[in-house]
Amino acid sequence: MAAPTEKHDVFKAIADPTRREVLRLLAENERPISEIADHFDMSRTAVTKHLQILTEAELISGRKEGREKIYQLHPEPLTEVKQWLSYYEKFWGNKLAMLKHLVEDENY
Amino acid sequence: MAAPTEKHDVFKAIADPTRREVLRLLAENERPISEIADHFDMSRTAVTKHLQILTEAELISGRKEGREKIYQLHPEPLTEVKQWLSYYEKFWGNKLAMLKHLVEDENY
DNA sequence: TAAACATACAACCAAATGGTTACATATTCA
DNA sequence: TGAATATGTAACCATTTGGTTGTATGTTTA
Structure with a gap:
């Protein structure tokens, strides 16, 4: 069989400058979505989509904490x-x- | 002023598996377009487009030699x-x- | 409990991406 | 010269990407 076709490979994930900036932000600190979104000149929804792609590449993960969702970096x-x-x-x-x-x- | 917006940045260029494979082929040897295209299950035209993107990222360059166009790697x-x-x-x-x-x- | 906050999600959209076919042009070779 | 080879390029197409707005849901907090 072929390789287990990754849904979103890491090369695609890091191809976008916004997503690279998200990784840099999370390298400093884990942060909730709204705090991440504040760093960008786009809607929170758009940022959320980038977070999904990074999550699929397993570069970040989010945990629910109260009403917030905190994302952290997984550089592996x-x-x-x-x-x-x-x-x-x-x-x-x-x-x-x-x-x-x-x-x-x-x-x- | 902002950075001189590269037409095609290297992160986008290497995001595509076909293009990464092209780089690997050219790492072994410089090759004409048709020889590169033979390695892929797609039209020569499609391969040419990938070569253009890699060229814009300055990862490869092509020189005309007779009726062939020979591409070589520039890994810098x-x-x-x-x-x-x-x-x-x-x-x-x-x-x-x-x-x-x-x-x-x-x-x- | 009502308002404010944080997130989720559906529906939509324009542009970019990655591919195709068809045809034109330049070069080599018999 | 004429055929074969190698490339260039235009036109087209479906899907993906990267964004939007609007609305719904769960959680604090006054």
């Missing part, structure tokens, strides 16, 4: 991006990465 | 992604990154 899925990037590091003169590839990659 | 713009990612490395237990942030980041 970003390792997928990091791994993908590491393949290209050998091309741009990062000596540590080159060494890593020298050791690990037969074809290098 | 990926450093922008790498830099963006590095901010989150302090969260996932990479000791080198943590050290880096300890040294560089006052608020850490």
Whole structure:
């Protein structure tokens, strides 16, 4: 079988600048939706949709607390991006990465 | 003034799996369009559009050679992604990154 | 309990995305 | 030169994306 087709992959999730800004905000602090929305020049509904996409990519999660919904960061899925990037590091003169590839990659 | 709004930023460019696969192919070798297109189950025209987007992100460039157009990889713009990612490395237990942030980041 | 607050959700919309087919043009080769 | 090859490009299409407004629901708080 093929890979278990992720509903929203992390590459798509981080493609949008608004969503990257949300991640930055949540890296500082967990926050309720309204506080996140205050940082943007768009409706709370629009922000909520971005939060859903980030949630599907498992980059954030929200818990209900009273009438608020508090979102927090889960940076782990970003390792997928990091791994993908590491393949290209050998091309741009990062000596540590080159060494890593020298050791690990037969074809290098 | 704001930043000089890039026509196609690198995050959008790498968001699509087809385009990531193109980058991988060109990491192995420079190739003409038709050879790239052969790797995909879609029309040459569709592949050409992906090549345009990657070109606008300056991740690849093409030169005309006879009747062929040869594309090659330019991985440099990926450093922008790498830099963006590095901010989150302090969260996932990479000791080198943590050290880096300890040294560089006052608020850490 | 009534008002204010925080969120949820449905319905709608314009533009972007990712693909197609058809046809035109430039280059090479027999 | 004529056919085959490689690419360019226009026109079109369905779906996704990123946003909106309006209304409903649950939770504090005065």
